[in-house]
Amino acid sequence: MFANLLKPTRRALLALAAAAALSPSLASAQTDYPNKTITFICAFPAGSGADVLVRYFAERVSKVAGQTIIVENKPGANGNIAAEYTARAKPDGYTVYVHAGNSTAANMWLFKKPPIDVAKDLRGVQFINKQPFMIAVRKDSPVRDINDLTALIKEKGGDASYATTATSGKVLGAVYLQLAGLQAVEVPYSTGPDALNDIMSGALDFAVLDPVFALSQQREGSIRILAVSSPERMKSTPDIPTMKEYGVNIDQLGWWGVFVPTGTPDDVVNKLNALFREVLETPETEKFLNGFGGDVFIGTPEEVQDLLVKTVEQWRGYVELAKIPQN
Amino acid sequence: MEVFEHLATGFLAAGSLQNLMFCFIGVLLGTLIGVLPGIGPIPALAILLPITFGLDPLSALIMLAGIYYGAQYGGSTTSILVNMPGEASSVVTCIDGHQMAKRGRAGAALAIAAVGSFFAGTIGTIFIAAFGPPLSAIAQQFTSPDYFALMLLGLIMAVVLAHGAVLKAIAMVLIGLLLGLVGTDINTGLTRYTFGISGLWEGIEFLPLVLGLFGIVEIIRNLENPPPPREPINTKFRDLMPNRQEIREAYPAAIRGTGLGSILGILPGGGAVLAAFASYTLEKKISRKPAKFGSGAVEGVAGPEAANNAAAQTSFIPLLTLGIPSNPVMAIMMGAMIIQGIQPGAAVMTTRPDLFWGMVASMWIGNLMLVIINLPLIGMWVRLLSVPYRLLYPAILLFCAIGVYSTSTEPFMMVLMIVFLIFGYILLKLGCEPAPLVLGFILGPLMEENLRRSLVISRGDPMVFLERPISACLLVAAVLMIMLIIFPQFRKKREEAFQEE
Known part of the structure; x- marks a missing residue:
């Protein structure tokens, strides 16, 4: 029993490493976020496969954050309704969009009049997974x-x-x-x-x-x-x-990420990034995400934003190449 | 025996405490709905659909299935005691069941109906277990042209077997097909008939459609023509035992009804209502004393009651093996499965054996529960008839509204429901039965996809539908069906068959 306690598990070490990496920013920011109910936006209807994924994270993140998280389903228009809702929400970190980054980016080119400029109106917080076709x-x-x-x-x-x-x-x-x-x-x-x-x-x-x-x-x-x-x-x-x-030079990665409205303060974004990271690093999450046919994907807010911008650019070419008509 | 192994898997899944509970809730709600006149199984399933979203898929399907066959049971109780059919498939039970009750044999009639239904339910369950796997093996041979031909046959059968005027049924199917086309076209990715409304991008939502067309219109129908209050015939538990003569007359009829119902349930367009009518006609035809029918013939209760329950069970077979709903109730079950993230079809049996066999097993468990809860509780069900509608209707209305809003927090869905409510009311005034519309709505997009796909694969050659043996046979069957409506001899028969309603 004591031997077990003393033995450093991989999970404990990772948690320590994560804490160490984050402590400077946390110490300087002194944010009390989150101190009320957080809403996760899901672009798919309740009960669908993707809804299960969002609800899994709502439950796990709620545990580490010590706050209630509710999932609001805003399906429709290929995710545009949910993305627009998030972009227009108060940038305080209490409205969080959990969705496929590639789909969010693709919508910039699948519609004649996209309701938001994805890379400008949304701010990347954390990755969830990456999955190939x-x-x-x-x-x-x-x-x-x-x-x-x-x-x-x-x-x-x-x-x-x-x-x-x-x-x-x-x-x-x-x-x-x-x-x-x-x-x-x-x-x-x-x-x-x-x-x-x-x-x-x-x-x-x-x-x-x-x-x-x-x-x-x-x-x-x-x-x-x-x-x-x-x-x-x-x-x-x-x-x-x-x-x-x-020798077929294809780099097409599907990925899920966490997004908030652009004006959300750095300390809130960093805190949310850390909360998700804690959940993503557990073996349960790895197993859960493998069930969706992908790998766990963890990064910094800057990396998420960079990939979002890159994906938007990539999809401009894709939509042209695959001759997908705009709506 | 593999069948028993499968059934064991099923009973294990369905026998968990949670699933037993949802099965119980389902059959109880079903009985309640069956007892209450005005609310048939289609609006009931539509209204109760949203509360199953939070459940795991097996529990949700067990409960919904329980509501469906529970309603078949409940309907017979009020038919016999009050001469008031709770839902359509019990209409024929009124004819002889209530006459039996008037002669003081109410208890016997109830017992015959319940035990006959249980027998039919048991055979129906075995039927699914035995025929599900071979049918699903055939289903795996189905390619796009075959699916298209099958759906075409299904829609034509739905028209042939629908109540009322053929022309109205055709119109309803066609409107359903058109409504199904709204949304993003899978081949090009372009949107159609959306009028720039983003809520229509992914097509018309199923829930606002069925709740508007069935749930709320049902209330308006009842408000316009309030069901007359009727005095139930008193009956006591100890009167339930049928006498020897009655048993001798009942059991062959129940066996015939079960056989007929099992087959009619599988056919596209078939289902509980058709089975009950067909069984009554059959019993009357083969009886040595046809004059007895209409004045309390035991066969006229046992046959149709067994038939409607057997058909309620076996109509799950095409849905679970081919992914094709054979009637509007199954169309709603299909909607429920898709909402739960399960694509109905042959794959369900291999990828989710617990789900398939669990559902089959739960039907038998549910049937057993029904016999146990229904017979002793007959007094209570009858008293339920006195619940005032001023309490019942607002509750149902509220339930519909919450149901639609909670699945997608879009106010537009409420607007959509109201649009379909108005449309449903117009249909009611025109005497159009909207059930074929739902079938067309569910099958329309699938038909279009498979048609276009078949033609893309064949590079535009329509002969692809006749070259494949499965699709060729189905298309021949569809043509035969159309001839049946056109030829006057059969048309007359069809009108006669539905006249007894």
């Missing part, structure tokens, strides 16, 4: 890797076809074809399960899928994942190669 084929496909796939599509001329889900899938498919100098017909699906039977029947040559669905189907043995879109291999799926390893 995945290129997969049916289990009995002759294609072994991306090189095989490229050869197959080339051989079929313009006649190959592929399934996509979500805007990120559309984009990854289009970028891959363009970089490899290929042509194929895209068949968009709204969810992975919709696409499964068509993939399995052999009517489609490959599929660009979200990680949650792709990994679960690879476990079922119905598909094989050929590559991920992230620049490096994921920690949670170390055996799946990246597109880059095959």
